[in-house]
Amino acid sequence: xxxxxxxxxxxxxxxxxxxxxxxxxxxxxxxxxxxxxxxxxxxxxxxxxxxxxxxxxxxxxxxxxxxxxxxxxxxxxxxxxxxxxxxxxxxxxxxxxxxxxxxxxxxxxxxxxxxxxxxxxxxxxxxxxxxxxxxxxxxxxxxxxxxxxxxxxxxxxxxxxxxxxxxxxxxxxxxxxxxxxxxxxxxxxxxxxxxxxxxxxxxxxxxxxxxxxxxxxxxxxxxxxxxxxxxxxxxxxxxxxxxxxxxxxxxxxxxxxxxxxxxxxxxxxxxxxxxxxxxxxxxxxxxxxxxxxxxxxxxxxxxxxxxxxxxxxxxxxxxxxxxxxxxxxxxxxxxxxxxxx
Amino acid sequence: xxxxxxxxxxxxxxxxxxxxxxxxxxxxxxxxxxxxxxxxxxxxxxxxxxxxxxxxxxxxxxxxxxxxxxxxxxxxxxxxxxxxxxxxxxxxxxxxxxxxxxxxxxxxxxxxxxxxxxxxxxxxxxxxxxxxxxxxxxxxxxxxxxxxxxxxxxxxxxxxxxxxxxxxxxxxxxxxxxxxxxxxxxxxxxxxxxxxxxxxxxxxxxxxxxxxxxxxxxxxxxxxxxxxxxxxxxxxxxxxxxxxxxxxxxxxxxxxxxxxxxxxxxxxxxxxxxxxxxxxxxxxxxxxxxxxxxxxxxxxxxxxxxxxxxxxxxxxxxxxxxxxxxxxxxxxxxxxxxxxx
DNA sequence: CTGAAAGCGCTTACAG
DNA sequence: CTGAAAGCGCTTACAG
Numbered sequence: 001x002x003x004x005x006x007x008x009x010x011x012x013x014x015x016x017x018x019x020x021x022x023x024x025x026x027x028x029x030x031x032x033x034x035x036x037x038x039x040x041x042x043x044x045x046x047x048x049x050x051x052x053x054x055x056x057x058x059x060x061x062x063x064x065x066x067x068x069x070x071x072x073x074x075x076x077x078x079x080x081x082x083x084x085x086x087x088x089x090x091x092x093x094x095x096x097x098x099x100x101x102x103x104x105x106x107x108x109x110x111x112x113x114x115x116x117x118x119x120x121x122x123x124x125x126x127x128x129x130x131x132x133x134x135x136x137x138x139x140x141x142x143x144x145x146x147x148x149x150x151x152x153x154x155x156x157x158x159x160x161x162x163x164x165x166x167x168x169x170x171x172x173x174x175x176x177x178x179x180x181x182x183x184x185x186x187x188x189x190x191x192x193x194x195x196x197x198x199x200x201x202x203x204x205x206x207x208x209x210x211x212x213x214x215x216x217x218x219x220x221x222x223x224x225x226x227x228x229x230x231x232x233x234x235x236x237x238x239x240x241x242x243x244x245x246x247x248x249x250x251x252x253x254x255x256x257x258x259x260x261x262x263x264x265x266x267x268x269x270x271x272x273x274x275x276x277x278x279x280x281x282x283x284x285x286x287x288x289x290x291x292x293x294x295x296x297x298x299x300x301x302x303x304x305x306x307x308x309x310x311x312x313x314x315x316x317x318x319x320x321x322x323x324x325x326x327x328x329x330x331x332x333x334x335x336x337x338x339x340x341x
Numbered sequence: 342x343x344x345x346x347x348x349x350x351x352x353x354x355x356x357x358x359x360x361x362x363x364x365x366x367x368x369x370x371x372x373x374x375x376x377x378x379x380x381x382x383x384x385x386x387x388x389x390x391x392x393x394x395x396x397x398x399x400x401x402x403x404x405x406x407x408x409x410x411x412x413x414x415x416x417x418x419x420x421x422x423x424x425x426x427x428x429x430x431x432x433x434x435x436x437x438x439x440x441x442x443x444x445x446x447x448x449x450x451x452x453x454x455x456x457x458x459x460x461x462x463x464x465x466x467x468x469x470x471x472x473x474x475x476x477x478x479x480x481x482x483x484x485x486x487x488x489x490x491x492x493x494x495x496x497x498x499x500x501x502x503x504x505x506x507x508x509x510x511x512x513x514x515x516x517x518x519x520x521x522x523x524x525x526x527x528x529x530x531x532x533x534x535x536x537x538x539x540x541x542x543x544x545x546x547x548x549x550x551x552x553x554x555x556x557x558x559x560x561x562x563x564x565x566x567x568x569x570x571x572x573x574x575x576x577x578x579x580x581x582x583x584x585x586x587x588x589x590x591x592x593x594x595x596x597x598x599x600x601x602x603x604x605x606x607x608x609x610x611x612x613x614x615x616x617x618x619x620x621x622x623x624x625x626x627x628x629x630x631x632x633x634x635x636x637x638x639x640x641x642x643x644x645x646x647x648x649x650x651x652x653x654x655x656x657x658x659x660x661x662x663x664x665x666x667x668x669x670x671x672x673x674x675x676x677x678x679x680x681x682x
Numbered sequence: 683c684t685g686a687a688a689g690c691g692c693t694t695a696c697a698g
Numbered sequence: 699c700t701g702a703a704a705g706c707g708c709t710t711a712c713a714g
Contacts (some may be wrong), residue, residue, distance in 0.1 A: 001478070003707055014685045019709060029683060046477065049455040050400065051707035053391045055690045059455070061437065066426075073423055078414045085407075085438055095438040096402065097426055114390040114400070114455070136387065137342065227625060257629035264631065284568060288598035290605065290631050344691055355701045360693060370699060392691035396706045 002043035011039035022047050053114070062088060062311060063098040063118040065129050065140075075253055075282035076300050077121070080143075083304025084119065091312055113138060117311045120146075124188040130154070139314040141307045145190045155314060157307040157326045159298050161191055164330055165198035168249055168277055168296065169206075171332060176341030177247040177275060178208055181237060183230055183259070185251045187217035195279075213237045218251055230258030238266055246341060248274060253281025256293055271339035283333060292335030303328050343384035352380035363388050394455070403429055403652060404439040404459040406470050406481075416594055416623035417641050418462070421484070424645025425460065432653055454479060458652045461487075465529040471495070480655040482648045486531045496655060498648040498667045500639050502532055505671055506539035509590055509618055509637065510547075512673060517682030518588040518616060519549055522578060524571055524600070526592050528558035536620075554578045559592055571599030579607055587682055589615060594622025597634055612680035624674055633676030644669050 008015045013032060020026045021036040028036075039045070053059050064084060073081075081095075088095050096115055118133055118140040125147050133140045134151050141155045148154070172180060182199050185192040196215060203210050216233045219225040225232060230250060237243050250256040256278045263274055270276050270291055278286055278295030286293035306326055312318035349356045354373060361367045362377040369377075380386070394400050405425060414422075422436075429436050437456055459474055459481040466488050474481045475492050482496045489495070513521060523540050526533040537556060544551050557574045560566040566573060571591060578584050591597040597619045604615055611617050611632055619627055619636035627634035647667055653659035 005707080015707090016686080016709075017684060020684085023709075025709085027683065032684080044476065048395075048707050050391055050394045051690090052709075053455070053690095054389075054395055054692085054707080055709045057690080059391065061455070064438075073414075073419045075416070075419075078416075078419060081438075082414055097405075097422075097436040097438060114394070114402070135385065254623075254626055254629075257626050260631065261629040282595075285595060285598050285626075288595075288602040290601065346691080356691090357693075357702080358700060361700085364693075366693085368699065373700080389691050392706090393693075394706095395691080395708085396693045398706080 001048075002040075002045040003048065004045075006043055007036065007039045007045045010043060011035040019047075023052075059114045059116050060092055061094045061096045061115050062308070063096045063113060063115040063138075065098045065118050065120045065133075067122055067124070067129070075285070076280045076298070079282070079300040080121075080304040083301035084308055085304075087305040087308035091308075091317055093308075093312075117141075117315050119143065119307050119311060123190050125190060125193065139311065141311045141314070143303060143307060145194060147190065153324075155310050155322075155324050155326075157303055157310055157328065159303070159330050160327050161194035162198040162201075164279065164296055164298075165195050166202055167330075167332060168279070169199070169202040172247045172249075172275065172277065172338065173202075173206060175247075175275065175338060178206070179244045179246045180214060180249060181233070181245045181247070182215045182249045183233060183251050183255050184215060184217050186220065192217060211243075213241055213243045213245075218255070228258065230255035231262040234259050234262035235266065238262075238268075246274060247277065247338070249277045249279065251279055253278055253286055253293070253295075256281065256286075256295075257289075260289075271337050275338040277338060286335060287333075289335075291337050294335040294338045295333055296330050297333050298330045299328050342389075343381075343386040344389065345386075347384055348377065348380045348386045351384060352376040360388075364393075400455045400457050401433055402435045402437045402456050403649070404437045404454055404456040404479075406439045406459050406461045406474075408463055408465070408470070416626070417621045417639070420623070420641040421462075421645040424642035425649055426645075428646040428649035432649075432658055434649075434653075458482075458656050460484065460648050460652060464531050466531060466534065480652065482652045482655070484644060484648055486535060488531065494665075496651050496663075496665050496667075498644055498651055498669065500644070500671050501668050502535035503539040503542075505620065505637055505639075506536050507543055508671075508673060509620070510540070510543040513588045513590075513616065513618065513679065514543075514547060516588075516616065516679060519547070520585045520587045521555060521590060522574070522586045522588070523556045523590045524574060524592050524596050525556060525558050527561065533558060552584075554582055554584045554586075559596070569599065571596035572603040575600050575603035576607065579603075579609075587615060588618065588679070590618045590620065592620055594619055594627055594634070594636075597622065597627075597636075598630075601630075612678050616679035618679055628674075628676060630676075632678050635676040635679045636674055637671050638674050639671045640669050 004015050004018050007018045013036060017032060018036050020028050021033050085095055118138055120129055120140055120142040123130060123142045123144050123146045127146060127148060130146055130148050130151055141157055144158050145156055146154055184195055200210055218229050238245060248259055250259055256276055259276060260270055263270055268274060278293050280298050281295055283297055286295050306328060309318060310322055310326055313322040345356050345359050348359045354377060358373060359377050361369050362374050426436055459479055461470055461481055461483040464483045464485050464487045468487060468489060471487055471489050471492055482498055485499050486497060487495055525536055541551055559570050579586060589600055591600055597617055600617060601611055604611055609615060619634050621639050622636055624638055627636050647669060650659060651663055651667055654663040
């Protein structure tokens with residue numbers, strides 16, 4: 001690969017001038033620009049990104065940090081990533097998928113991250129990834145609340161998980177449901193913690209006793225129970241425990257499909273015998289399911305877009321007023337999976 | 342951030358020795374190692390990845406190159422990426438999502454890619470991304486066949502698209518279907534080209550006349566028709582053209598859901614009135630749909646894993662015998678969406 | 683508008 | 699096993 005010296009020599013100018021032509025940081029006369037570009041073309045020259053990064057101290061990449069060993073892209077992440085990639089590309093940024101192995105988190109990783117900032121997906125209660133980013137002084141934005149004791153200035157982009165649970169429960173309670181079963185996210189995630197609190201609050205406000213069968217947590221990806229989340233709980237609670245349940249709130253679309261399968265196997269049907277509400281899923285798929293699924297529009301793509309913007313702001317690339325904590329609104333999209341009692 | 346000189350000074354050794362302790366490229370005495378590690382801890386030192394890359398000429402990142410402007414992560418890519426990330430991390434590699442804007446492809450990008458190799462998703466017939474990678478001498482693997490005239494030594498990982506279409510058609514023809522409608526991928530993609538050829542071949546072998554309504558292509562993402570692909574074609578062909586169709590082959594699960602919606606709106610049902618076959622989708626979701634969808638298991642996660650392995654082989658990191666073109670097997674997973682005529 | 687020179691923070695022969 | 703020095707390929711004050 002040709003380097004800047006080769007181009008400078010061929011064009012009869014200095015390295016600094018070649019640099020200017022490509023970086024556009026200082027004006028260059030048209031004549032010189034042409035000479036440089038022609039020489040570059042001839043030599044098939046492209047500036048070395050790494051060498052540039054070393055001196056500018058910018059990698060022009062942001063990390064999308066996903067937890068190792070307990071993570072799986074689902075339809076929510078799908079939309080989210082589409083938003084992230086699109087918005088990042090507006091600022092000339094690329095996206096580095098960063099799956100930090102748990103062991104490496106313990107013994108700080110072998111080399112600094114080649115990223116200018118990071119977006120942390122699915123934070124857990126005391127998330128080591130966040131401590132590591134904090135330690136390495138890498139600006140970051142978390143998708144969801146964090147509780148790390150020593151991290152004060154974290155920026156977050158989140159849905160209003162409390163309001164979401166209140167909205168869902170109100171919607172169901174208005175339809176006469178009081179026997180609800182909540183299939184929450186994995187219990188380590190802060191989103192699950194927020195939702196649980198909200199769920200309990202709603203139950204209390206409506207004088208509904210919280211019973212053990214009413215709330216469940218998604219098993220770890222490594223667990224053999226992972227793939228049957230939704231099915232197993234539905235069968236267990238309805239058929240074995242014989243508890244009365246009239247409405248099920250499912251964490252995501254996959255879980256909802258799993259629940260529907262269980263309901264069918266029990267000889268029951270949605271929404272006649274049970275109402276089903278999906279918190280996060282692919283709306284166009286949910287809309288086309290039979291029956292179409294009622295769920296929340298979390299605007300996951302917008303979450304991605306705004307997390308990039310907030311990060312760009314922290315990197316000093318985007319001006320304007322940005323709150324430390326940004327909330328993306330959400331609303332109920334009605335399908336045919338919930339009925340009045 | 343502390344740098345290598347700081348650590349060397351504090352530990353009372355040379356920079357080269359500090360370097361060795363972290364890179365492990367030469368043995369270091371235990372005593373010196375301890376001194377260096379302690380100094381590093383004290384200074385919170387981590388080697389600078391960029392500076393290292395500049396001299397080693399390795400970025401320890403592979404690019405996942407996705408076409409800009411006409412791309413959307415779907416459930417297939419989901420699984421695929423999960424495979425890629427997992428396998429790449431085995432070799433200490435990170436994954437850079439690279440969405441090359443179309444304009445940038447024209448005027449070769451501003452700086453070289455900070456990647457050691459690339460995996461090209463969804464190649465089109467004369468794919469500019471591939472010419473660019475070739476020009477920049479970056480090793481790459483394509484997911485799907487490519488036809489670039491000047492690129493000879495390309496490695497590909499692919500499903501056997503010809504066999505897949507033959508298998509699907511045989512399956513349907515055995516059930517008595519001769520009036521099939523094929524909702525193919527976007528016509529620019531090589532996968533769509535291979536499938537079309539195979540489809541026509543099968544029809545010819547069974548003395549079925551190819552008619553215009555029998556094959557459709559997914560609209561570009563930028564098209565307003567994109568979101569209704571499947572629905573629109575089904576309604577148009579069945580209701581407006583009033584063509585006889587007994588089986589529909591859908592490119593992916595989203596398209597299949599869309600088709601089911603149309604069928605329902607036409608007052609028909611699956612599989613009684615129409616059989617439905619999905620080429621690529623999330624099997625666990627398809628299994629849980631009502632009716633459960635019959636489809637192909639393309640092993641998309643394996644596609645991801647093997648594309649990384651093949652790339653690692655090209656990078657000289659993985660030994661062994663690797664074919665230039667690797668085929669991942671696929672098989673039919675039966676659900677309840679196809680019936681005999 | 684352009685050039686000469688220092689420097690970004692590492693690794694790597696070379697020498698001992 | 700360790701050190702001194704050159705060099706990776708750029709950018710950036712500084713000077714003109």
